[in-house]
Amino acid sequence: MPSKPAEPEHVVIVGTTDVHGWFNGHVETPASGGEGVLWGGLPAFATYVEALREKHPERVIVVDSGDMWQGTLESNMNEGEAMVRGYNTIGYSAAAVGNHEFDFGPAGPDAIARAGGQDELGALKHNATIATFPFLSANMVEKSNGRTPKWAKRYAIVRAGAARIGIIGLSTPDTPNVTMAANVVNLMFTDPVQATLIAAAQLRGQGVDAVVVIAHMGGRCTDTHDPNDLSSCESSNEANQFLEKLPPGTIDAYFAGHTHSQMRHYINGVAAVQAPPYSREFSTIDLWIDTAKNKVTKSEMRPSTMICTFVYEGTERCDPRNAPAGARLVPRVYDGETIVADARVTRTIEPYLRRVAAKRDEKVGITIAAPFSRNGSGESPLGVLLSDALREYAGSDFAFMNSGGIRAELPAKELTYAEIFAVSPFDNFPAVVKMTGAEIIETLRLTSTGARGLLQVSGLRYTIDAAKDDDKPAPERNRIVSVTREDGTRLEPNTLYSVAMPDFLVAGGDGTQSVMSNIPRDRINVSYARPIRDVLVQVLSKRPQPIPPRVEGRITVLNPEPASP
Numbered sequence: 001m002p003s004k005p006a007e008p009e010h011v012v013i014v015g016t017t018d019v020h021g022w023f024n025g026h027v028e029t030p031a032s033g034g035e036g037v038l039w040g041g042l043p044a045f046a047t048y049v050e051a052l053r054e055k056h057p058e059r060v061i062v063v064d065s066g067d068m069w070q071g072t073l074e075s076n077m078n079e080g081e082a083m084v085r086g087y088n089t090i091g092y093s094a095a096a097v098g099n100h101e102f103d104f105g106p107a108g109p110d111a112i113a114r115a116g117g118q119d120e121l122g123a124l125k126h127n128a129t130i131a132t133f134p135f136l137s138a139n140m141v142e143k144s145n146g147r148t149p150k151w152a153k154r155y156a157i158v159r160a161g162a163a164r165i166g167i168i169g170l171s172t173p174d175t176p177n178v179t180m181a182a183n184v185v186n187l188m189f190t191d192p193v194q195a196t197l198i199a200a201a202q203l204r205g206q207g208v209d210a211v212v213v214i215a216h217m218g219g220r221c222t223d224t225h226d227p228n229d230l231s232s233c234e235s236s237n238e239a240n241q242f243l244e245k246l247p248p249g250t251i252d253a254y255f256a257g258h259t260h261s262q263m264r265h266y267i268n269g270v271a272a273v274q275a276p277p278y279s280r281e282f283s284t285i286d287l288w289i290d291t292a293k294n295k296v297t298k299s300e301m302r303p304s305t306m307i308c309t310f311v312y313e314g315t316e317r318c319d320p321r322n323a324p325a326g327a328r329l330v331p332r333v334y335d336g337e338t339i340v341a342d343a344r345v346t347r348t349i350e351p352y353l354r355r356v357a358a359k360r361d362e363k364v365g366i367t368i369a370a371p372f373s374r375n376g377s378g379e380s381p382l383g384v385l386l387s388d389a390l391r392e393y394a395g396s397d398f399a400f401m402n403s404g405g406i407r408a409e410l411p412a413k414e415l416t417y418a419e420i421f422a423v424s425p426f427d428n429f430p431a432v433v434k435m436t437g438a439e440i441i442e443t444l445r446l447t448s449t450g451a452r453g454l455l456q457v458s459g460l461r462y463t464i465d466a467a468k469d470d471d472k473p474a475p476e477r478n479r480i481v482s483v484t485r486e487d488g489t490r491l492e493p494n495t496l497y498s499v500a501m502p503d504f505l506v507a508g509g510d511g512t513q514s515v516m517s518n519i520p521r522d523r524i525n526v527s528y529a530r531p532i533r534d535v536l537v538q539v540l541s542k543r544p545q546p547i548p549p550r551v552e553g554r555i556t557v558l559n560p561e562p563a564s565p
Contacts, residue, residue: 009059009162012060012286014048014060016279017216017256018067019278020068020277020278022041023042023074023279023349024074025044037318039280043345044339044341048339062090062091062092064257066214067277068087074349075352080127086348088130090345092132095133095134095136097152097171102183103179104427105123106120107122120184120185121183135169136152136153136155136167137170138199140171163210167213169213170192170196171192171217174451177508177511192215210252211251214255215238215239215256217239218263219274220262221262221263224265227265227266229265233265240267249269255285273301276304280307283304284304286302305334309339309340309341311329313328359417364537365545366414366541369546370412372409372410377453380403382409382549383456392539394500398457400443401455402510407423407426417537421533429502429531430500431505432498435498435519437491439519442515446515448480449479450477450479451511452510456554462482465559466561506524
């Protein structure tokens with residue numbers, strides 16, 4: 001009598017992305033006032049993972065799609081080490097290399113190498129050394145030899161029960177434009193499709209049962225209820241473009257990151273997920289694998305799970321801004337387990353929290369009258385505030401502030417240093433560049449193509465047509481309709497003006513390389529006396545308090561695209 005075929009191996013893969021240093025979670029106050037609600041953080045997330053491991057022993061894999069540690073005072077003051085130690089304790093299997101993994105530069109206070117002997121990747125290499133999981137990127141190579149750096153791997157193989165899972169990492173090819181360019185000058189980020197085809201073939205040749213990609217290349221979908229309905233997804237995003245180009249059967253699952261949005265869709269037959277950022281939620285894909293045939297027979301994507309120790313009664317969420325009227329908070333139960341802060345992870349991160357406690361809670365002499373919002377697709381109250389402060393500090397004609405450098409909103413309250421730090425966590429420094437009118441206009445053109453957020457400005461007004469040149473590649477688009485000074489007068493093409501900006505833009509960030517590389521060095525002055533966040537404290541604390549938000553029509557967007565969630 002023939003033996004009964006073995007049951008498929010059920011493997012559960014959990015994914016985080018764009019945590020950006022929020023290992024201690026967030027406290028958010030309801031709009032109606034009252035006590036703040038804690039959500040996110042590694043101690044709570046660890047308990048969700050343990051609940052899954054209890055139900056699926058030896059068959060749970062945890063991965064991250066990049067941008068792990070840059071973004072909070074608690075993480076940045078130890079250059080991400082706390083995040084890595086926390087991931088070690090949880091038991092991550094692998095992490096993709098995100099663009100912000102390069103931000104810290106050399107080990108120590110310098111964000112880029114400023115003296116001989118400094119290693120521009122020193123902080124990253126330290127974290128790779130202490131990590132018990134590999135940093136993965138199949139399309140990141142050294143320019144000198146075309147090989148993967150020694151501190152990273154192209155892929156890894158992990159075991160889940162009887163199944164062997166190959167995990168390929170990918171980094172966005174846009175990395176040099178969205179980190180400190182000086183820190184990746186010796187690296188290339190190649191075609192991710194070709195890199196995946198090669199890595200997947202090698203993994204299949206080694207007999208893996210499934211191939212999973214963790215990529216710092218994301219998508220953006222406004223509706224994740226129906227995994228087969230792609231109508232709400234932006235087809236131009238990196239994740240969609242990548243998956244559509246892969247031959248069917250190349251990979252079995254895809255964990256995305258980078259765009260700070262969400263996905264839960266089948267794209268070209270591949271289960272593709274992306275959790276919201278900042279330790280807010282995690283994604284889960286279940287795979288059923290026939291290990292005799294090295295084949296995935298079934299995949300399912302669970303709805304993303306919000307990381308809460310308490311939830312509003314009758315829901316699975318703890319975000320107070322969307323709390324049902326009158327609902328009370330009750331303990332969170334997930335897969336039969338009550339979610340509490342994991343003691344092991346709490347012990348791991350506690351020393352790092354103690355080191356920054358005094359600085360975190362320090363009052364900075366700034367009181368905000370009403371919340372300051374940010375907006376990468378247009379003018380924002382926070383963009384106005386920060387660009388004006390930078391211009392005032394520098395005494396310049398104009399100022400630029402890249403929207404991607406504004407990482408959090410300001411609450412209506414007396415601010416602490418931690419809240420200013422969350423807005424400006426990068427170790428960027430103020431610069432003043434003498435630019436011609438033509439160079440200013442070209443910079444605004446390069447940063448308004450839709451590839452990245454718009455520049456927030458002070459002393460200028462500009463109008464773009466967001467629907468113009470859609471048929472052209474992003475670098476070739478010219479969406480500029482007009483650029484003037486704040487009083488409406490024109491910029492003279494050959495006249496030199498002083499423009500304050502973060503040194504990130506001076507280094508060619510956000511696609512400005514073609515302009516900045518041609519400006520003579522004697523027209524560029526970067527001050528390393530204090531980072532931009534401390535400049536903001538110096539300027540804003542001298543203003544009449546409380547400070548009210550405002551917008552002034554500095555940026556006009558014609559034919560704007562529908563807003564994303």
